[in-house]
Each structure stands twice: as C-alpha cells, then as structure tokens.
Amino acid sequence: MSLPLRLCVVVLGSLALAGQVEAGPVSGKLDLPKELPPREPAATKGFLERAENPLANPRPVVVLPYMVVVLEQAEGAQKGAAPGQVIWELVGESFSRPVMIAPIGAEVVIKNVSKTARTLVATEDDKLIPSGPINPTGSKSFRVAEAKVYNIGDTNAAYLHGTLVTVTSPYIATVDDAGKFELADVPEGNYKLRIFYKSQWLEGTTDVAVGPKKTEVNPKVPTLIASQKK
Amino acid sequence: MFFSKIWFFLIALVAAVGLTIALVMPRPAARNHGNEEKQRLVVACTVIDILLGDDARNRVELASAFGRKTEVVAALDAAGGVALDETRMKQVRSLATNIIEEEMKGARKPDFAVLIDKRGRVVARVALDENEFGDVAAGRPLVDDALAGYVRDDLWAHNGTLYLVTAAPVVKRETQAYAGAIVIGHQVTNALAQRLVKSLDVDVGFYLGKDEVAGSKTLAVETSPLLDAVKRLSGGEISQDCLANKSFPIIAGKESYTALVARLPGEVSTRQAYYGVFIKRPAALGFVGTLEAVEQGDLAPSSFPWIFVGGGFLVMLGIGIALMFIESDRPLRRLAAESVKLGKGEAERLSEDAHPGKYGSIARSVNIAIDKLGREAKTAKKDMDQLLGPSPEGSLGTIDLLATALPAVRPGGAPSAGSPPPSEFKFHSASTQPGLAAPPPRPAPAPPSARPGTPPPFAATPSSRPVAPPPPPLGIPTPAPSFAAATAPPSALGLDDDILGGAGSDPASAPDVGGGGDDYFKQVFDQFIAMKKSCGEPVAGLTLAKFSEKLVKNRDDLMSKTGCRDVRFTVYVKDGKAALKATPVKDD
Numbered sequence: 114m115s116l117p118l119r120l121c122v123v124v125l126g127s128l129a130l131a132g133q134v135e136a137g138p139v140s141g142k143l144d145l146p147k148e149l150p151p152r153e154p155a156a157t158k159g160f161l162e163r164a165e166n167p168l169a170n171p172r173p174v175v176v177l178p179y180m181v182v183v184l185e186q187a188e189g190a191q192k193g194a195a196p197g198q199v200i201w202e203l204v205g206e207s208f209s210r211p212v213m214i215a216p217i218g219a220e221v222v223i224k225n226v227s228k229t230a231r232t233l234v235a236t237e238d239d240k241l242i243p244s245g246p247i248n249p250t251g252s253k254s255f256r257v258a259e260a261k262v263y264n265i266g267d268t269n270a271a272y273l274h275g276t277l278v279t280v281t282s283p284y285i286a287t288v289d290d291a292g293k294f295e296l297a298d299v300p301e302g303n304y305k306l307r308i309f310y311k312s313q314w315l316e317g318t319t320d321v322a323v324g325p326k327k328t329e330v331n332p333k334v335p336t337l338i339a340s341q342k343k
Numbered sequence: 344m345f346f347s348k349i350w351f352f353l354i355a356l357v358a359a360v361g362l363t364i365a366l367v368m369p370r371p372a373a374r375n376h377g378n379e380e381k382q383r384l385v386v387a388c389t390v391i392d393i394l395l396g397d398d399a400r401n402r403v404e405l406a407s408a409f410g411r412k413t414e415v416v417a418a419l420d421a422a423g424g425v426a427l428d429e430t431r432m433k434q435v436r437s438l439a440t441n442i443i444e445e446e447m448k449g450a451r452k453p454d455f456a457v458l459i460d461k462r463g464r465v466v467a468r469v470a471l472d473e474n475e476f477g478d479v480a481a482g483r484p485l486v487d488d489a490l491a492g493y494v495r496d497d498l499w500a501h502n503g504t505l506y507l508v509t510a511a512p513v514v515k516r517e518t519q520a521y522a523g524a525i526v527i528g529h530q531v532t533n534a535l536a537q538r539l540v541k542s543l544d545v546d547v548g549f550y551l552g553k554d555e556v557a558g559s560k561t562l563a564v565e566t567s568p569l570l571d572a573v574k575r576l577s578g579g580e581i582s583q584d585c586l587a588n589k590s591f592p593i594i595a596g597k598e599s600y601t602a603l604v605a606r607l608p609g610e611v612s613t614r615q616a617y618y619g620v621f622i623k624r625p626a627a628l629g630f631v632g633t634l635e636a637v638e639q640g641d642l643a644p645s646s647f648p649w650i651f652v653g654g655g656f657l658v659m660l661g662i663g664i665a666l667m668f669i670e671s672d673r674p675l676r677r678l679a680a681e682s683v684k685l686g687k688g689e690a691e692r693l694s695e696d697a698h699p700g701k702y703g704s705i706a707r708s709v710n711i712a713i714d715k716l717g718r719e720a721k722t723a724k725k726d727m728d729q730l731l732g733p734s735p736e737g738s739l740g741t742i743d744l745l746a747t748a749l750p751a752v753r754p755g756g757a758p759s760a761g762s763p764p765p766s767e768f769k770f771h772s773a774s775t776q777p778g779l780a781a782p783p784p785r786p787a788p789a790p791p792s793a794r795p796g797t798p799p800p801f802a803a804t805p806s807s808r809p810v811a812p813p814p815p816p817l818g819i820p821t822p823a824p825s826f827a828a829a830t831a832p833p834s835a836l837g838l839d840d841d842i843l844g845g846a847g848s849d850p851a852s853a854p855d856v857g858g859g860g861d862d863y864f865k866q867v868f869d870q871f872i873a874m875k876k877s878c879g880e881p882v883a884g885l886t887l888a889k890f891s892e893k894l895v896k897n898r899d900d901l902m903s904k905t906g907c908r909d910v911r912f913t914v915y916v917k918d919g920k921a922a923l924k925a926t927p928v929k930d931d
Contacts, residue, residue, distance in 0.1 A: 152491070156484040159496035159509075159609045160392070160399040163488050166407070166512050169519035171492030205465070207482025227478050271613040272483050 139184060139323055140295040141330040143288060143308065149174045150337045156272060176337060177288050179311045181214035184284035184296055184304040184321060196283055201275070202226050203247065208275040212309065216283045217260060224252040231273065236264040262312065278309050299323045306332050344700060347666040354659060369633045373625075377601075380622055381590045384603045387545040388585035388620045392605065394539050399496040399507065402529060405451065406511040407494055410525040412446075414438050415458065419513050419523035423460040432476040435467035443469060453527035454506070458513075460523040463490060471501070471528070480526070484610070485510045489524035498609035498616065505531040505549055505556045505607075505616060531557045546600075546621040549607070551614060562595040562621060564602075569593070572604045573617045581608045592624065599624040674702040681706070864891040867923070870914040874921035897925050 152174050155163050165171055196219035202209040205227040215221050225231055225247040233253070235241040241263060243253050257263070257279040267273040284304070286294040305318040319332035409415065418435045425431075439456050447453070455471035463481025467473075480486045485497040489510035496509045506528040513522045529535075531549050536559040540547045548558035553566045572588060579587050584605035593602040600621040607616040626632055640646060678698050684690040692713060693706035868890045872882050898910040907927035915922055 155488055155495065157497055157609050157612070159485075159498060159507075160396040161403065161496050163493040163495035164403075166492050166494050166514060168411075168514040168516060169492060169512070169521065172490070172521060205463075205479030205482065206486070207463075207479055228475055229478075272610060 136298040136300045137324060137326050137328060138295060138297045139284070139299045139304075139321060139328040139330060140293065141332065143177070143180065143182075143292040143294070144331050144333040145176065145292060146334055146336050148336065149176060176310065177290060177292050178210055179212050180288045180292075180334075181212055181278060181309045182286050182288065182294050182296075182332070183214065183280045183282050183307050183309070184299060184323075185280070185282045185307060185318075187303040187305055187320070196220075198222060200224060201277070203231055205229070206270070207273060210287060211274070212276045212278065212287075212311065214278045214280065214285045214287065214309065215257065216285060217257060217279055217281055219279075219283075220254050220256055221277065222252050222254040223247060225249055231267045232269060233265050234268055235277070236266065237261065238263065241265075264312075276312060299328070301325055306330060308332065308334060310334075310337060344670045347663070347670045350663055350666050354663065357659075366630050369629050372633070373629070376625060380601055380625070381603075384545065384590050384601055384620055384622050385585055387540070387543045387547075387622070388603050388605055390543060391539050391547055391618065391620060392582065392585055395507075399509065401451065402453075402507060402509040402527065403494050403496055403511065405447070405453070406509040406525055406527050409442065409447075409456070409527060410511040410513040412442055415442070415525065416513050416515055416522050419458060419460050419466060420515055420520075422464075422466045423462060423522060427460075427464060427466060427477045429476070432467045436469055436473060439467060439469045451529065454530040455528045457526040457528075458523065459486060459490070459526065461490065461521050463487075466523070486524060486526065489526065490521065492521060496609070498607050498611040499528065500551055500611045500614055500616065503551065503554060503556070505551060505611065507531060533557050533559065540620075544622075547618055548621065549616075549618045551611065551616050562600070564593060564595045564600075564619070564621070569602065569604050569617070569619050570615065572602075573606060573615060576604075576606055581606045581612065593621070595621070670700075674698055674700070678702045678705060682709075685709070861891065864894050867894065867912045867914065871921055871923055874914045874916060878916060878919055878921050880921055894925075901925055901927050 152171070196216040198220045199213065199215040200222045201213045201224070203223060203225040206229075213221075223233065223242070226249075228249050230246040230248045230251075232246045233242050241257070242255055242265065245253075247253050257277075260279050260281050263277040263279070265275045265277055284296045284299050286296045288294045301323050304321040304323055306321050307318050308315045315335050315337075317335055319330060321328060321330050415438065418438055422431055422435065435458055439458055443452060443456060453470075456469040457471075457480060458466045458468075459480050460466050463479050463486065465476050465478050465480050467476055481490060483497075485495060485499075485508060488495050489512050492512050492514075494509070494511045496507065499506045499508050507530075508526055508528040510524055510526045512524050514520070515522050536547050536549065536557050540559045546558065546560045546562060548560075548562060548564065549556045550566060550569060553570065555562075555564070555566070568591060572591060576584050576588055585603065588603055588605065590601050590603040593600050601624050602619050602621050604617050604619045606612055607618060609616075678693070681690065681693050681697075685693060692710045695703050695706045695710060698706045865887060868887045871890070872885065875882050875885075894912060901907060901910045905927045907929050909928040911926045911928055913924045913926060915924060
C-alpha cells in the first residue's frame with residue numbers, strides 16, 4: 114500500500130472513530146409529590162359501599178405501577194438500536210403491569226401465565242391484537258406502527274385492563290415499586306425525560322444530558338390528579 | 344197511567360244507572376288493583392334489594408371475622424414473602440377449611456373462600472378450584488380494595504353461577520401491616536331466593552343474561568322482555584332500579600305475571616346480571632269476575648246494608664203497586680162494575696166522567712155504540728110500525744122492543760122472551776098511489792085472545808087495531824075470508840118497490856115458496872089483498888111469490904133472532920091502510 118493510500122485509510126478510520134458515540138445507562142428515581150391523588154372510586158360496587166377496616170389505615174394509593182418513562186432526543190429524529198421485543202404478562206386477573214410502554218416497531222408479546230384464557234381487544238384498534246383467546250401459557254404478539262395509547266381489555270372480564278403506550282424513542286423504562294427506573298445503552302446526547310401516568314403523559318419534561326458513563330436523573334413528578342384521564 | 348209511566352221510567356233509569364255502575368265500577372277497581380299490585384311489586388323489589396344489602400352486611404362481617412383469625416393472619420403473612428408451593432397451599436387450605444367447617448357453624452357458611460397474600464397472589468382456595476394457587480387475584484376491584492384495607496362486597500359470576508362475594512383485609516394487629524386479604528363467596532341459590540321472598544308473597548328470579556341462575560319458584564319465563572327492561576335501565580343508578588323501572592306483563596307457561604327487574608350490582612353488572620320480581624296477575628275482574636270474587640262474608644248483614652236495599656226495594660215496589668192500583672186497577676174495576684150494570688140493564692149508559700183517561704174513552708165509545716144501536720132500533724121500529732102498525736094487545740111486545748137495543752142472543756142460552764127483534768117488513772102506503780080508492784072502514788078490533796100467527800079478521804075501520812080471528816093451527820091454512828077472493832088485485836100499486844121489483848104482475852103465477860106454509864102464506868096474502876082492497880089501496884104488482892118470499896125472510900129473521908118456534912102474521916088496518924104484523928110464536 115502506498116503512503117497516500119495509507120494516510121487516507123488512517124484519516125477515514127479516524128473520522129469513523131470520531132463519529133462513533135458512546136452509550137451509557139440512565140437510571141434514576143421518580144420524585145413523587147408529597148400529596149398523592151385520592152383513591153379512585155371503586156371500579157365496581159356491590160350492595161354496600163366499601164368501608165375501611167377497623168384494624169389499620171388503608172394502604173396509600175399506588176401510583177408507581179401506572180408510570181413509565183421515556184427519553185426522547187431533544188432535537189432531530191429519534192435514533193437508536195432496533196426496537197426489539199416487549200413482553201407483557203397476564204398474571205391472573207390482571208397484567209403484570211397495568212401500564213406498558215413499547216417503541217414503535219417493537220414486537221409486543223402478551224404472555225398468559227395465568228390459568229384462565231383471555232380474549233384481549235384494544236379499544237382503539239380491534240385488529241391490533243390477533244383475534245382469539247390467549248390460552249394459559251400461550252401468547253400473542255403484534256407490532257405497533259404509530260405512537261399511541263392503547264387500552265387493552267378482556268371482553269369477558271371488564272376489570273382486566275391494561276394500557277399500552279407506544280413511543281417513537283427506543284429508550285423506555287418501567288418503574289419499580291420504589292419508583293426507580295433504568296435505561297440501558299442510551300447514547301450520549303441531550304434528552305428529555307417524559308413520564309406517562311395511567312392514561313396520559315404528565316405535563317412537563319426533564320432535560321437529561323447523557324454522557325459516556327452512567328447518568329443519574331431523579332425527575333420530579335408533578336402533582337397527580339386522579340381524574341387525569343383522556 | 345201518567346204517574347205509573349213516570350215511575351216505570353224512573354225504575355228503568357235507576358236500573359240502567361245501576362247496571363252501568365255495576366259494569367263500570369270493576370274497571371277503576373281493577374285499575375286500582377293493578378296499580379296496587381305494581382306498587383307492591385316495587386315495594387317487594389325494594390325490600391329484596393334491602394335484604395340483599397343486609398345479607399351483604401352480614402357477609403362482610405363474616406369475612407372480617409374470617410380475616411381476623413390469628414391462624415389466617417399468620418399463614419398469609421408467612422406466605423407473602425416467599426414463593427408459593429403446593430405444601431403451603433394445602434396447609435393454608437386445610438386451615439381455612441377447618442375454620443369454615445368448624446367455626447362458621449352458626450353463621451352462613453360460605454360456598455368458597457380465597458386466601459390472598461399481600462402481593463395479590465392466591466395462596467389457597469377452598470371448595471372452588473381448590474387445587475389452583477399462585478395466580479394473581481389482584482386486579483379484581485374487590486380484591487384490590489381488600490388489599491388496600493377496605494371491606495366490601497361484590498357479585499361474581501363463575502361458570503354460570505352467581506356468587507355473592509365479600510372481602511376483607513387480613514391485618515397483623517401487632518404491626519397494623521397488611522398480610523393479605525380473604526374473599527368468601529355465597530352462591531345465589533333457590534333457597535336464598537325463597538328466603539328473600541318468604542314474607543313478600545312474590546317470586547324472585549336471578550338471571551345472568553338469558554340464563555336463569557336461581558329463583559324462588561321455577562318459572563318458565565321468556566327472558567327477552569326481561570333483558571329489554573334491563574337495557575332500558577342502563578345508565579341510571581342501580582340502587583334506584585326498583586323505583587325507576589316500570590313493571591310489565593309477562594307470561595310464564597300458562598300463567599300471567601307482572602314483572603319488575605332490577606340490575607344486580609358489582610362485577611356481574613357488565614354481564615347483564617339482574618333479578619326479576621314477579622307477581623301473579625289477578626284474573627280480569629270485570630262484572631262477572633267481581634261477582635265471582637264475592638265471598639260469603641261480603642253478604643253478611645254486618646257488612647252489607649240489607650235493610651237499606653230491602654227497604655228500597657219494598658218502597659219502589661209499593662209505589663209501583665200503588666200507582667198501578669190508582670191509575671189502572673181501580674178505574675178498570677169501576678168500569679167493569681158499571682159494564683156489568685149496563686149488561687144487567689140497571690144502567691142505560693156508562694158514566695163517562697167517572698172514568699179517567701182511557702177508561703173514559705172506552706165508556707164514551709160504548710155509549711156512542713149504545714146510542715147508535717138505539718137510533719137504528721128506533722128506525723127499525725118506525726119502519727115496522729109503518730109496515731105492521733102498532734103491536735096488538737096481548738102480543739109478545741114485538742113493537743115495544745123495537746125501540747130499544749136488542750140484547751145479543753148468547754150461544755146456547757135461552758133467548759130473551761121479552762125482546763124479540765124488529766120486523767123487517769117495509770111496505771109503503773098505497774094511498775100515495777094515484778087512482779086508489781079510499782080504504783074501507785076496518786072491522787072492529789079482534790079480542791085480545793086471538794091466537795098469534797093466525798091472520799086477523801078483516802078490520803072494519805082502518806084506524807082501529809086489527810082484531811085477529813082465532814088463528815088456525817100451524818101449518819093449517821086458515822080459510823080465506825070471503826072478501827079476499829072477491830077482491831081481485833088491482834094493478835101494481837099496492838106493494839113497495841122491494842116487493843115488486845123483479846116479480847111478475849100476475850099473482851097467480853107466483854111460485855110456491857112456502858113449502859109446507861104455502862097455504863098459510865096464500866091465506867095471509869089473500870087477507871092482505873083483501874084488506875088493501877077494502878082500504879081502497881091498489882094491489883097491482885103485488886104477487887104471492889114476492890109476498891111469500893118477504894114473509895119467509897122475515898119469519899126466518901125473527902126465528903133466528905128470537906129463537907121462537909114460528910112466526911104468525913096478522914093483517915090489520917093502520918091509519919086506513921092495510922098493514923101486516925109478524926108475531927113470534929114461543930113454545931107453549
């Protein structure tokens with residue numbers, strides 16, 4: 114190889130190395146407001162109104178299972194790895210998580226790990242989920258093509274309900290019982306973190322500057338209102 | 344009769360009004376009855392809802408007591424932090440079964456129980472799917488609320504069966520931490536339905552869509568109308584269904600019911616779970632139905648105004664009878680009595696003014712008839728007198744009777760001896776005929792002892808009454824007087840037109856019409872011709888045939904009217920003219 118050719122290869126290789134962006138994990142904990150929303154009325158009611166037990170105060174309202182977060186690039190088109198697969202389990206009388214998030218193009222797999230067959234339908238698109246029941250230990254998968262909120266339920270069990278949120282960004286995460294979340298392999302750059310709660314995106318975003326190493330962010334959750342529904 | 348008619352009109356009016364009331368009255372009664380039935384249905388529906396609420400309260404107490412069991416708390420607390428396995432499941436299930444079997448003897452024993460840890464997992468099940476465990480029960484509102492610390496009830500449907508479920512949290516008293524929740528369920532059964540309507544006198548059925556789950560009575564009800572009624576309720580408050588919904592008729596087999604439906608609350612409300620309250624529709628009342636519904640006690644004197652009804656009936660009957668008596672019976676009786684008097688001859692006329700209304704009209708009509716008969720009789724008498732002259736002494740009063748009405752001869756009865764009918768003889772005076780000589784003086788009147796039927800002897804003077812010679816025996820012609828044969832009949836001037844009309848002018852050519860009496864009629868004829876000649880009357884045209892025919896006709900009339908055996912004719916002079924008198928001959 115001649116010298117000029119060698120120089121050319123080095124420059125191009127340097128340029129190529131210079132264009133590569135390092136990726137790091139983003140983790141954090143949601144900073145919930147001190148005042149949680151009041152407990153919503155019972156989804157169903159028998160002959161009596163529900164009443165507090167006389168032995169202990171009721172548990173506080175649970176909000177974290179209903180939250181998911183997403184990192185969206187501040188400018189330009191969303192870039193990232195292939196969407197991959199999202200697994201959502203049916204664990205009995207409910208989904209493993211009431212709210213699930215998936216990037217556009219990802220394969221959403223609903224696995225029935227309960228002992229009851231379920232027939233799920235998305236309210237917004239009755240053809241989103243392949244028709245037919247999902248037998249115990251069975252599964253059904255589908256892909257979503259647009260960013261949207263889907264309400265999925267069982268036609269035979271009105272109480273069984275899940276919300277699927279699809280986003281353009283591949284950097285998504287669910288929140289555990291402590292409010293912690295973690296997004297792996299987020300490329301360096303400036304992002305905005307958004308929080309989805311129950312049925313809608315919460316107002317406000319958190320700017321996140323992802324560096325080459327682990328990024329810690331504790332976004333502050335705005336006041337939650339029980340009636341914040343679509 | 345005026346007031347009687349008014350009275351009958353009033354009676355008919357009262358009867359029509361009574362009938363109208365009888366036919367109409369059941370309708371509002373039936374309507375009210377229907378409304379009462381509907382109201383009763385609403386009340387029953389509401390009561391059932393209340394009873395179900397009370398039952399839910401008891402079940403909540405039961406679940407709470409179950410959840411407070413120390414063993415249960417410990418078992419669920421221990422299961423909450425570990426992986427569930429079958430051994431644990433069986434241990435907890437055995438524990439729960441013992442509690443249900445042993446400690447809930449007096450209470451309403453649940454049909455199933457589910458023990459759930461604080462993470463929402465099923466640790467164990469009792470009685471229903473009891474081999475399954477580890478699945479997540481959280482997600483059902485009842486379980487979620489129980490895990491959150493609330494006690495409440497709900498209704499679940501499982502394999503076509505309806506369950507009344509209650510849940511209570513399981514709390515560790517020491518730390519007031521939640522260890523899980525307990526769910527117990529009671530199946531909706533026929534026994535429950537019967538217990539609910541035990542004191543309501545209605546029927547109740549529980550339904551899941553088109554399927555009947557349980558009922559107080561087996562009713563083959565078509566559920567489509569029930570579902571339609573349920574759909575009409577959508578959107579409203581379920582607890583107000585009994586008041587908001589309207590009852591409707593429904594058929595169950597051969598029986599008709601009125602139904603009211605109310606949705607069942609809870610989870611099953613989305614599966615069209617409801618209960619229907621049924622009440623048997625009463626048979627259509629109507630007039631007949633009302634009568635059929637009358638019981639013996641309804642007619643008891645204590646509950647029915649028999650005195651008033653009986654008194655009213657007697658008053659109406661009395662007034663009617665009184666009006667009938669005053670306006671009909673009494674005047675009729677009076678008229679009848681007066682008619683009897685008239686018939687007996689005790690009165691000549693009916694008193695018209697004494698009889699009111701139609702009876703007066705009848706009396707006037709009778710009087711008019713009497714007057715007419717009198718006038719006709721006078722006319723007949725006048726004609727008879729003109730023909731025959733006054734009645735001779737010792738006769739049967741022929742002439743006298745002509746002036747009065749003749750009593751009718753009753754069939755089979757004896758004829759009146761003193762009232763013979765008038766003679767129909769009618770001869771015109773020949774003196775009016777021109778060219779006739781004056782009649783000769785009539786002979787002296789015959790003695791009263793002259794036999795009837797015997798032609799009288801020739802009267803010397805026309806003005807004197809004829810004195811009949813001793814009459815010959817019946818059928819034996821009396822020898823003609825000498826003058827009869829001597830006097831030839833003059834030209835046709837002596838008889839009136841009736842006798843002369845159609846007859847020949849030759850007396851000798853007259854046919855023999857008398858049969859066995861021809862000689863007698865010939866004798867009378869001869870006497871009459873002779874008398875007319877003696878009186879100077881013309882005899883032309885007077886033939887024996889016509890004369891005999893007239894006599895036969897007159898004899899027959901008299902015999903038929905008076906019932907006499909025979910008739911004798913007497914020739915005499917009246918007012919200077921020859922006259923003929925017919926005298927009935929009675930037996931003996």
